[in-house]
Amino acid sequence: MSLGLLGNKIGMTQIFDESGNIIPVTILKVGPCVITQVKTTLNDGYNAIQVGYGNVSPKSLTQPQLGHLQKSNIQPLKYLKEFRVSDPNNFNVGQVLNVESFVAGQLINVTGKSIGKGFSGLQKRHNFARGPMTHGSKNHRAPGSIGMGTSPGRVLPGKKMAGQLGNKTTNIRKLKIVQVNNDENILVVKGAIPGKPGNLVSIVPSK
Numbered sequence: 001m002s003l004g005l006l007g008n009k010i011g012m013t014q015i016f017d018e019s020g021n022i023i024p025v026t027i028l029k030v031g032p033c034v035i036t037q038v039k040t041t042l043n044d045g046y047n048a049i050q051v052g053y054g055n056v057s058p059k060s061l062t063q064p065q066l067g068h069l070q071k072s073n074i075q076p077l078k079y080l081k082e083f084r085v086s087d088p089n090n091f092n093v094g095q096v097l098n099v100e101s102f103v104a105g106q107l108i109n110v111t112g113k114s115i116g117k118g119f120s121g122l123q124k125r126h127n128f129a130r131g132p133m134t135h136g137s138k139n140h141r142a143p144g145s146i147g148m149g150t151s152p153g154r155v156l157p158g159k160k161m162a163g164q165l166g167n168k169t170t171n172i173r174k175l176k177i178v179q180v181n182n183d184e185n186i187l188v189v190k191g192a193i194p195g196k197p198g199n200l201v202s203i204v205p206s207k
Helices: 063-070 122-126
Strands: 005-016 022-030 033-039 048-055 077-084 107-113 169-181 186-190 200-205
Touching (some): 005 186
Antiparallel strands (some): 005 022, 169 186
C-alpha cells in the first residue's frame, strides 16, 4: 500500500523520451522515511501514519520531541508529518519507507512552500493591467478605485491589493513519475514543483 513520503527538491533539468521529445523534469530526493507513530480510530479518533524524515543531532530537538521519538527507539528526526490511511494495520512503528513504493508512470501530488518574492504590486501579484503611460496620467501602476464612497463606504474583505507574494504552501496535483532510482532514492517527475532547490516537499499518490 502506497503511503506519502517526505523529501527534498534537488532541481530541474530536461530529458529526452524515446521519440526525441524534450521533457522538463524535477529531480526529488525522497526518503528514506521512518514510521514514528501509528494512529487508530480507537486510540486517537482517526487513522493516520506519522512519518519522520531527516536525521539530526539530539541538540536540535526539544525534550518533548526527543521523548516522542525515544518512546519508539527511533533516532532524532528533523521533520514529522501525518498521512491519513484507511487501514493502519498494514504499517508498523520503525518501518522504513522509500521510493520503492512508487513506480514509473504513476501520478502523484507534491506539496511544498513556494518561492517567496516579498511585497509585490498589483501587476506582478494579480496580473492587473497598468494605467496609461501618457503625459498627465497619475495611475501608471496604482490600483485605481478600491471601493465605493457611499454605503458600505469601506474596502471589502478579499479585495485584491498589493502585498506578500509567494512563501505559501502550494500543492501541485497529478504529476507523472518519469523515472525511479531505488539505489539513490531519486524520483524524476515531469513538470515543475513549488519551492527552491533544497526545499522540503511532501509526495502522496494521486487518487
